Structure formats: structure tokens, C-alpha cells
Amino acid sequence: MLSRRSDNLAPLDGPSNSGWRTTLLSNVPLPLVLLLLFPLGWVVQGDAFGPYNERIVMLVGFNIILAVSLQLINGFSGQFSLGHAGFMAVGAYLAAYPAREYAHHFDDPLATLLFFVCLGIVIGIGGGVIYGLFALLRLSRSIHRSLPAALLVLLLVWILSDFAQAGRSDQTPAYCIWTRGLGLLAQAFSSLLASGSPAAGRASAALPQFIRQPLCFLVLLIGGGCCAAVVGFIVGLPALRLRGDYLAIATLGLSEIIRIAIQNSQPLGGALGLTPIPKYTDFVWLYGAVIVAIVLIWRVAYSPKGRAIMAVREDEIAAAAIGLNTTQYKVTAFVIGAFFAGVAGALFSLHERSITPGYFGIQKSIEIVVMVTLGGLGSISGAVLAAIVLTVLPEVLRNISPDVVEYRMIIYSLLLIVMMLVRPRGLLGGWELWPKRLGRTGAPVPTEEGPVPA
Amino acid sequence: MTPAAADDVLRIESVGRTFGGLVAVSNFSLTLQAGQLVGLIGPNGAGKTTCFNLITGVYPPTSGRILLGGQRIDGRPPAQINRAGIARTFQNIRLFQSLTVLDNVAVAYDRSAERGLLGTLLRTPRFARLRASTESRATAILTTLGLADQAHLVSNSLPYGGQRRLEIARALATSPKFLLLDEPAAGMNPNEKVELMDLIRFIRDRFGLGVLLIEHDMKLVMSVCEQITVLDHGETIAVGKPQEIQCDPKVIEAYLGTTDN
Numbered sequence: 001m002l003s004r005r006s007d008n009l010a011p012l013d014g015p016s017n018s019g020w021r022t023t024l025l026s027n028v029p030l031p032l033v034l035l036l037l038f039p040l041g042w043v044v045q046g047d048a049f050g051p052y053n054e055r056i057v058m059l060v061g062f063n064i065i066l067a068v069s070l071q072l073i074n075g076f077s078g079q080f081s082l083g084h085a086g087f088m089a090v091g092a093y094l095a096a097y098p099a100r101e102y103a104h105h106f107d108d109p110l111a112t113l114l115f116f117v118c119l120g121i122v123i124g125i126g127g128g129v130i131y132g133l134f135a136l137l138r139l140s141r142s143i144h145r146s147l148p149a150a151l152l153v154l155l156l157v158w159i160l161s162d163f164a165q166a167g168r169s170d171q172t173p174a175y176c177i178w179t180r181g182l183g184l185l186a187q188a189f190s191s192l193l194a195s196g197s198p199a200a201g202r203a204s205a206a207l208p209q210f211i212r213q214p215l216c217f218l219v220l221l222i223g224g225g226c227c228a229a230v231v232g233f234i235v236g237l238p239a240l241r242l243r244g245d246y247l248a249i250a251t252l253g254l255s256e257i258i259r260i261a262i263q264n265s266q267p268l269g270g271a272l273g274l275t276p277i278p279k280y281t282d283f284v285w286l287y288g289a290v291i292v293a294i295v296l297i298w299r300v301a302y303s304p305k306g307r308a309i310m311a312v313r314e315d316e317i318a319a320a321a322i323g324l325n326t327t328q329y330k331v332t333a334f335v336i337g338a339f340f341a342g343v344a345g346a347l348f349s350l351h352e353r354s355i356t357p358g359y360f361g362i363q364k365s366i367e368i369v370v371m372v373t374l375g376g377l378g379s380i381s382g383a384v385l386a387a388i389v390l391t392v393l394p395e396v397l398r399n400i401s402p403d404v405v406e407y408r409m410i411i412y413s414l415l416l417i418v419m420m421l422v423r424p425r426g427l428l429g430g431w432e433l434w435p436k437r438l439g440r441t442g443a444p445v446p447t448e449e450g451p452v453p454a
Numbered sequence: 455m456t457p458a459a460a461d462d463v464l465r466i467e468s469v470g471r472t473f474g475g476l477v478a479v480s481n482f483s484l485t486l487q488a489g490q491l492v493g494l495i496g497p498n499g500a501g502k503t504t505c506f507n508l509i510t511g512v513y514p515p516t517s518g519r520i521l522l523g524g525q526r527i528d529g530r531p532p533a534q535i536n537r538a539g540i541a542r543t544f545q546n547i548r549l550f551q552s553l554t555v556l557d558n559v560a561v562a563y564d565r566s567a568e569r570g571l572l573g574t575l576l577r578t579p580r581f582a583r584l585r586a587s588t589e590s591r592a593t594a595i596l597t598t599l600g601l602a603d604q605a606h607l608v609s610n611s612l613p614y615g616g617q618r619r620l621e622i623a624r625a626l627a628t629s630p631k632f633l634l635l636d637e638p639a640a641g642m643n644p645n646e647k648v649e650l651m652d653l654i655r656f657i658r659d660r661f662g663l664g665v666l667l668i669e670h671d672m673k674l675v676m677s678v679c680e681q682i683t684v685l686d687h688g689e690t691i692a693v694g695k696p697q698e699i700q701c702d703p704k705v706i707e708a709y710l711g712t713t714d715n
Contacts, residue, residue: 022582296575303574304560304567304585307553311561314550321510321544322562322628323536332571378552430552 034288041283060391061286062348065293067371067387069340075377076301077333078313082248084341084368086255087228089360091342092349095224096277109216110200116223118192122185217280221346228342229335236334263357273356281351293340309333376426381433462488464632469518478504479688486664493679494668501688502668506634510542511535541630543621545637551610558609560592562627599623615646632664639671651678
């Protein structure tokens with residue numbers, strides 16, 4: 001299906017009348033494929049398939065979304081990120097928390113939406129203040145070259161001492177502006193939420209019964225994804241100035257910050273994790289999300305936007321020299337990747353019934369990086385393939401014979417090494433299983449303005 | 455000077471750049487009109503490429519100013535300077551190697567990629583139209599430079615001369631007013647060099663560009679350029695027509711060294 005759609009994009013009948021046809025042909029097959037998931041879901045969740053196999057199929061699904069979204073960052077934009085589990089954690093926790101507190105058994109989509117909206121407003125205000133401060137810092141550069149650095153140090157000392165003061169007494173002293181500001185934001189968040197909740201609940205109740213639960217679930221997925229995307233943006237802006245190994249270490253550190261922040265947050269359950277979380281994710285939802293994620297990331301990667309993202313990967317200096325805003329493209333890839341990692345996290349937490357911060361550690365990030373690298377950098381189908389192989393392989397090894405079980409992780413590691421030796425550029429090495437149609441046209445269409453822009 | 459004419463002048467006014475204590479370029483001035491072909495020559499390490507990097511914003515100059523059509527462009531980031539109308543090629547070829555020849559040009563031509571995500575995600579009609587028109591324009595540019603047959607090859611599989619031409623095609627795709635070519639003939643055989651000379655003249659005439667050319671091949675420079683600036687140790691030692699430069703004692707000294715007293 002994918003290959004046929006991409007063929008239809010060829011502008012064979014000229015640029016003027018192919019537009020709507022292209023749009024229709026590329027978007028109509030998607031819901032049809034999603035419909036096919038229902039009989040499949042019936043099989044997977046049936047008794048004959050068994051809960052053990054069902055669980056493996058589900059794990060494959062989460063890993064496909066994670067691998068494909070990291071492929072956009074590591075493979076297409078060439079920014080080696082080791083922090084994907086961090087974005088997954090953001091999505092997982094910020095879907096699980098409102099699912100427990102505000103969703104009322106997935107019956108209250110609007111209250112859930114309100115949670116994300118309030119969160120957005122509060123983050124917006126906080127972000128605005130920080131942005132303003134940085135703008136002032138940048139302005140101070142015109143007075144003296146090293147003034148911004150000096151002011152930044154002073155600001156940090158002020159903030160830290162402020163928090164230290166507030167920590168020493170029961171009541172935050174009046175002069176602790178930063179701590180009080182933070183408290184004020186938290187207060188604004190909870191009062192906004194509290195004042196809006198009853199109205200949102202009443203409005204939700206007015207919605208027809210059958211739509212409430214799926215809508216609520218969708219809100220949680222997209223909300224979790226957006227939160228991860230916002231974190232990706234905040235993390236990405238400074239981190240993407242770094243390159244290669246340095247960026248990898250920075251993203252690793254930032255994802256650890258996320259994990260440890262969650263570990264120390266009481267409302268999010270601390271080190272013990274959040275439990276119980278209402279379960280909603282099933283086969284159809286998960287694989288629906290898998291297909292949508294693959295299609296959307298495919299469309300970004302093999303579009304003019306993706307072409308520019310790849311150009312920045314190939315040569316940043318040349319990309320800037322032809323007028324590409326290199327930072328913008330790197331951040332775009334990073335944010336889209338983080339969004340889908342957040343969606344995967346939300347799907348995961350609403351499937352597992354309980355999550356702990358320990359799950360989202362370095363181990364998980366590396367697992368996803370291995371999938372992307374083994375699949376072949378710059379290949380979406382490779383990432384899908386590798387996610388399937390690497391999730392199923394340990395389980396297959398477990399089942400071969402009882403003797404193998406003890407050595408299965410050794411065999412698994414050996415297989416990884418052999419695969420990288422045999423195919424050093426990954427399973428598919430930058431190729432796709434179906435045509436990607438980038439830079440393939442029909443006959444050149446002469447334009448009225450003459451052959452070349454002057 | 456009329457305002458319209460002022461728009462087509464690249465004026466570099468006593469620009470300098472130091473790296474720590476090293477003076478890479480000092481007091482470099484040059485005026486480039488649209489349709490003019492100016493050469494920039496000098497021995498290795500004279501600061502020619504640094505001049506290009508200063509003009510295109512790779513580094514900001516430490517002194518002096520650069521004006522494009524009366525507007526200051528020095529200190530702006532490279533992408534903005536390109537959008538203002540200055541395109542360049544690189545001494546060591548910098549293509550987007552794993553992209554096809556066509557994509558190398560299309561990515562330079564296409565500014566629509568920076569618009570919102572929605573069109574990309576939903577493949578709206580506008581998205582399809584823009585994509586089709588971009589690709590036909592990119593193909594047209596490739597045709598002009600004789601690369602249309604190789605449009606769907608991966609760009610690093612082109613022969614050396616082809617890669618140089620593709621870099622020029624990519625620079626032209628950004629619709630510049632001024633084109634800076636950094637040693638376009640390096641590594642070319644004599645036949646390719648003759649073709650290149652014709653090509654440089656052709657694009658100058660076809661698009662009315664101002665071309666600034668760094669080149670070591672004296673035959674090429676002397677035959678193509680209308681005016682030449684000679685750099686040595688970051689300083690301008692001579693400016694003039696090719697014939698004048700050829701007999702300038704300072705230039706001969708810079709290239710061949712002094713005769714013993």
C-alpha cells in the first residue's frame with residue numbers, strides 16, 4: 001500500500017491538477033488499513049494465541065514506535081541521541097497521572113484535556129519568563145561582551161540561594177521570589193484545574209457514551225506526546241549545538257535528569273512508581289498508533305522537509321550556505337521524534353498498570369539505539385524490522401530448549417555482533433523495503449517563467 | 455547612482471579578520487557589480503578562502519563592513535547572507551553526498567520546506583503542487599548545467615568535474631545576485647577547464663550575476679576575469695586588469711620570491 005501511494009505522488013500530469021487527487025489517494029487507504037486491525041486484534045487477543053504471545057506482540061508494537069521515531073533523529077537528522085527513554089518517560093508519566101486523577105475510568109475526556117491545557121498555560125508562562133530573561137541577557141551583551149555570562153552566574157546563585165532559604169524554614173520567606181514564583185505557578189495550575197473541572201465533567205457527560213472513552217484515551221496519547229515534544233524542544237535547543245559523541249552524552253544526561261526528577265516527585269509516585277494505572281491500550285489501539293506513526297514519520301522523512309533535514313545531516317556548513325536554517329531542521333526532527341516517543345510511553349503506561357522510573361533508564365535508551373543502528377541508519381523499514389527481530393529474538397531463544405535459557409543473553413549479544421559484522425551499515429543500510437520516491441520525477445515540466453529562476 | 459543600481463553592488467569595505475594573534479586578512483576592499491567577473495588570486499595561505507568565509511558569514515569580520523545593495527550584511531549568519539543574495543561553492547567539494555543530484559539542487563531551490571508541518575503530514579494539494587514545481591525547476595537548472603541525465607544518481611557517484619558543476623548548480627538554485635566560486639577548476643583536466651571557463655561566462659551572461667572567483671590556474675583567471683585582486687599574507691598587494699597584474703613586480707615577487715640583491 002505504501003509503495004503504491006508513493007508512486008501516485010509523481011507529478012506526471014503537471015502541477016496544476018494533481019493536487020487533490022494526490023491528497024485523496026494518499027489519505028484514503030489509511031483508515032482502510034486501520035479497519036483491518038480489528039480481525040487481527042480478535043486473533044491476537046483470542047485464547048488460541050495465548051497471553052504470552054500477546055504480550056510479545058504488544059512489546060513489539062511499543063518498540064516499533066520508539067525505533068521509528070528515534071530513526072528520524074539519529075538516522076535522518078544525524079543527531080546521535082541517547083535519551084529516547086527520557087522522552088518515553090515523560091509521555092508515560094504525563095498520561096498515567098491524569099489517567100489516574102482526572103479521567104474517571106476514561107469517562108471524562110474534557111477534564112483530561114483541561115489538565116493538559118492548564119499544564120500548557122503554566123509551562124507557557126514559565127517559558128515566557130525564562131525567554132524574557134534570556135532576551136535580557138542577550139541584550140546585556142551590547143554593554144559588555146562578558147556581561148551575559150556574569151549575569152547568568154549571578155542569576156543562578158540567586159535562584160539556588162533562594163531555594164536553599166525556602167528549604168530551611170517552614171514558610172517560604174517573602175523575599176524568596178523564585179520559590180514563591182514557582183509556588184504561585186503550581187497554585188495557578190491547581191486552581192485553574194479545580195475551577196474548570198466541574199464544568200468539564202458536565203460537558204463530558206453531555207457527550208455520547210460510546211465516544212467518551214476513546215476520546216479520553218486519544219487526549220491522553222496526544223497530550224503525553226505533546227508534553228514529550230515540549231521537553232524535546234527545551235532540551236533540544238541547547239543540546240543540538242553539540243555534535244556527535246558530545247550530543248550523545250548530553251542527551252544521556254538530560255534523560256537521566258528527567259528520570260531522577262520523576263523519581264523524586266511525590267505526586268508521580270517516586271521510586272516506587274505509579275500504580276495502579278487504569279488499562280486501556282489494546283492491540284487495535286497500539287497497532288493503529290504504530291501505523292499512524294510510521295506513515296507520518298515516513299511523510300516527514302521523504303518530503304522537502306525531510307530532504308532539508310538530510311541535507312543538514314550530510315553537511316551543515318553547505319546547508320547553511322544555501323540558506324537552510326540548520327537549527328530549525330535539527331530541532332524539528334528532534335521534536336517530532338520526542339513526540340512519538342511520548343506517544344509510545346503513553347500507550348505503554350496505559351497498558352502496563354504500573355510504571356517505575358527504573359524502566360526508563362539508560363538500558364532502555366540503548367536498546368532503542370541498537371534497534372535503529374541494526375536496522376540501518378536512515379531506513380524506516382529497517383527500524384521496524386530490527387524492532388521486531390530484537391524484541392522477538394530473546395523470547396525465541398528462551399523457548400528453544402531449557403539448556404539454552406541460561407546462555408540466551410550471550411547468544412543474543414553474539415548474534416548482534418555477527419549481524420553488525422556481516423552487515424555493518426545495518427540490516428537495510430539506508431534502503432527501504434518500498435520505494436521512497438525522493439527526487440524522482442516524470443519528464444521535466446517546462447515552466448512559463450523560463451527554464452531557470454533568475 | 456540610482457537606487458536600482460545600488461541594489462546590485464556588493465561592497466566590501468576594508469574588512470579584516472584576526473584569529474588570536476594571527477592576522478588572516480587585513481584591510482580587504484572590493485566592489486563587485488552585477489555582471490562583473492572578478493578574480494581573487496594569491497599564493498597558498500594568502501587569505502583568499504578566509505575572504506570568502508567573511509563575505510558568506512562563516513566567521514564575522516573583526517573590522518570593516520560588508521554592504522549588499524546598501525545594506526550591511528557582515529555579522530549575519532550564513533543562511534541569512536545566502537538569502538540576501540550571495541551564494542558560494544567550496545574549495546573542497548561539499549555536496550550532500552548521499553542525496554541524489556536532483557535533490558541536491560531541489561533542497562537549495564525549495565524554501566517551502568520551512569512552512570508548517572501540516573501540509574507535509576496530510577499531503578495537501580498545495581504540498582503536491584509545490585513539490586512538483588520545485589522538482590521541475592530543479593530539473594531545469596540541471597539541464598542548463600548539463601547534468602539532467604544524471605539527475606537520479608547519488609551525487610557522490612558523479613565524476614569530479616560533474617561534482618564541481620553540481621555545486622555550482624546548487625548555488626545557482628538559491629537565485630543569488632552574486633556567486634563566489636572557490637577554486638572551481640581544482641583537480642580538473644585541461645578539457646574540463648576549458649568547459650568550465652565557458653560555463654562561468656555563460657552563467658554570468660545568462661543570469662547577470664556578479665562572480666568572484668578564487669583560482670590558481672592563471673590561464674583560466676587571466677582569460678575569464680575582467681579585474682583581478684591579488685592577496686598575499688592577508689594584504690591586498692595589487693588590483694587591476696589581467697594584463698596589468700601579469701607585469702606587476704609585487705605580484706611576481708609574491709609568487710616567485712625576490713631576486714637576491
